Amino acid sequence: MLRYAFKRAVLALLVAFTVSLVAFFLLNFATDPAEIIAGEDAEPEVVETIREQYGFNRPLIIQYGSWLAGLARGDWGESYYWRKPVAELVLEHAPVTIQLALMAVFVTLIVAIPLAVMAALRPNSLLDRMALSTAVMAQAVPNFWLGLIFIILFAVTIPIFPVSGDSSFAHFILPSIVLGTSSVPAVMRLTRTGLLEVLSSDYIRTAKSKGYRGFKLLTRHAMRNALLPVVSVLAIQLGHKLGSSVVVESVFALNGLGRLALDSIIGSDIPTVQMLVFVFAMVFVVLIFLSDLLNAWIDPRLRLG
């Protein structure tokens, strides 16, 4: 297990390094940070001074090196737009997004897994068909539209939830439902297919020949195997939620990382954008690493193979 974890960790670090390279070079090739800081119509001399001052005249590889060194020290650079440390900005906005993402995944799980289990136990039944078609619909509905409908329905017409903002737990309920439903179809279908496959496998036949039936068969022999692919997908879905909550955060006026990313892009705030790209990527790397570990714990073939 330790060996496996170590190997996965090395791989994760390699991915992180590659991501940092791409994030840095793409942004710095695409724009000239000095001109952005100086603003439009600035005198060339001013731009040159800024370039000198911020060290943009050094070779890119050196700049990358110092950025990387800064990352390691915890110095994530200074935002040009908000005029404060990027680290501070990210830490300020992160809690909102993390809460939203976790709640959304929770919504996904409590809807998708029971539905999938019921559908798999009675494949092609009315319930199965309904679950599948609802899933297709849920996938087709855009988040912003669902968000607006929810606001109208549950905040305006029937005012049970606040319209927008992020000052209380209640503020998160509608957005996390909206964000959560979007991954219900993927998770549900995967769990259903996985479970169906497991239920028709030889070892389930063996378990039945032992005398297992119904719920016990499911919990003692089928669930663990069926969850393998679901764990990986959930990790990716959670990563997505953190990274792509831009739309939902805008609709519900939540001041999270998504909003920060949007504003920094509009403001051409390279250090912040660069750092956010890196942070979002890191979230994926860490989540996938964790899901690998979880899968290895579930499946001995990964851990001992």
Place this chain on the structure above:
Amino acid sequence: MTSSRDPLLIIENLTVDIPVASGILHAVRDVSFTLERGEVLGIVGESGSGKSISSLALMGLLPASAKRAASKLEFAGRDLLAMSDDVLAREITGERMSMIFQEPMTSLNPVYTIGRQLTEVMLLHGKGNEREARERALYLLEKVGLPNAKTRLEQYPHQLSGGQRQRVMIALALMNEPELIIADEPTTALDVTVQAQILRLLTDLCDEFNMAMILISHDLGAISRTADRVGVMYAGQLVETGHVKDVLEAPQHPYTIGLLSCTPKMKDNSESLLGTIPGMVPSLVGEVKGCAFANRCAERQNECLHRSPPLREFAGAMGGIRRSRCILKPGWDGEAKAEGLDVAERVNVKDITKTGEANVLSAKNVACHFNVKKSLFGPAQVLRAVDGINLDLRAGEILALVGESGCGKSTLAKLLLGVEQPTAGHIQLDGQDLMATASFERARRLQPVFQDPYSSLNPRKTIGQSIGRPLDLHKIGEATDRRREVERLMELVGLPRRLYHSYPNQISGGQRQRVAIARALIMKPDILICDEPTSALDVSVQSQILNLLLDLRAELGLTYLIITHDLSVVDYMATRIAVMYLGQIVEVGLKEKLIHDPSHPYTRILLDSVLKMEPGEKIPKTEIGGAFPNALAMPSGCRFHPRCPLAIDKCRRVAPELGTDNVRCHLSSEISSRTTEMVPSVSGVEKEVPA
């Protein structure tokens, strides 16, 4: 069946119907039998005969859509018909009745330890606490021949070999001391050396614990040596039942007679052809009119087509009642018929004494090593699949290459076909390097026939297209010529011309293998390399294909290399035999010599493990040491020494060469001077299979 002292199981008129897309499949039709305590009932039949379904019906393991009906279903005095599935699961299955399945590789749950999977069945039925279950598991693992039981309990299925997993399955079935064990083809997926051990173990355990067993198998040899009584199933019905000696030595039902005549028996040296059963099993979807076997029966009378045949009861010579579901009265000249079928009509066709002279295809010191990387940064290990092989294929002969799974025989076949490139040595075709030969030339000389006729045909191409494909590829002839050529070959291999536009899923397994042979022959090659050509087929179809190959050889003067693990097929077909073990040839010789006077200990053990049909005989005790080793960790010295009952110190240190007598063994001269009575009996210690 008669004076049933204490029948454990009574089944009367069991039927199973399964709804399918085209109607209702009558999978089991009107099956009745009884089973006494401690009795072993063998059920034989070909695929689709309903033998597995009827046992699943007993265990309550039928698919949800299937419908089971019976007039009586009684187990140990309890009425199973009146029992709900939940009660059956709680009180009978797994506790008093358990099952061993055919697929040891997939029948254990990969994510739980062996220990948990063993103990849970005892805990589930409340037969003991955790500690007692663990003790019982340990005891049984030792009993089924898995040493180091303590470590095994902590292991996961993937850390065990197929044979070891099947032993775990047997231990699992025994956990609650059941009164009945149903073993569904328990050894079919295993190597011949393991098969004998497992079957012996099962029968010994039945004796010891007075358990009854239903042993389902297509292998008449295995059944003949394990069962007390036999039931023959065909098209969902039990067509004949009786004492094993009665049924197999004096068969009454024409199907039993046909089945026996199709089975290569490995004892007579007769030049006769195997019998065949013409035609195909009728579809069991919808109503089956008359006798289901009528369309293939040589004894068919008009009445058979319209009326279901009566189930006749009569006394067997070995005692007990025999039953035969046939219009023919018991005592008709069925026995004579069985003999008669062995008389060859075309003796010259099976002239397998004729062996070739000139070498057409030769392997010279051929090796094929693969680099296996277990991890991204770890060092590559060398898998020596084929390691220094010298082998000549002579014009006109049938050379059989035999060995257990994993010995490298299929890799060697690929090398000889030129599909895989040797990492050392070279293959010569008529003295020319095979790799330097143009692909067209190669295709014109050498063609393959593969094992699986289901997956080796493109499902989107018609039969005609598949057969004619090589002609298209090599741009031979006009479209009309090609068509004519394809039709000529279809006729040659016995495929009706109307199948030209059919797709592979519309024809039977035997027909698909005929298509594969026709496709191989269309380039008019003189050498066919057949890799397990009949392993996926039923015996009655196997005999058709084997006879077809013999026919074609007589007609076209073909040379065959047949790769197989089935020694009875080898005995029937081969003129010469090469035995492979861990990438090397350990013995080569003419068939007569090798089968009757083998020199290498491995050849000897292989041959001893074959369960020839001897009703009433026990399974020979030929224990081979250890499991088939991992080719990544070659043993020192002689590669066979860890399993060899005769190994001496020299064998551990010095690797023997293939001597002038064509035997790779230090002791070969000694062995051949011994009597053939030598039975190695060193009990085996199973080795770990490295993960």
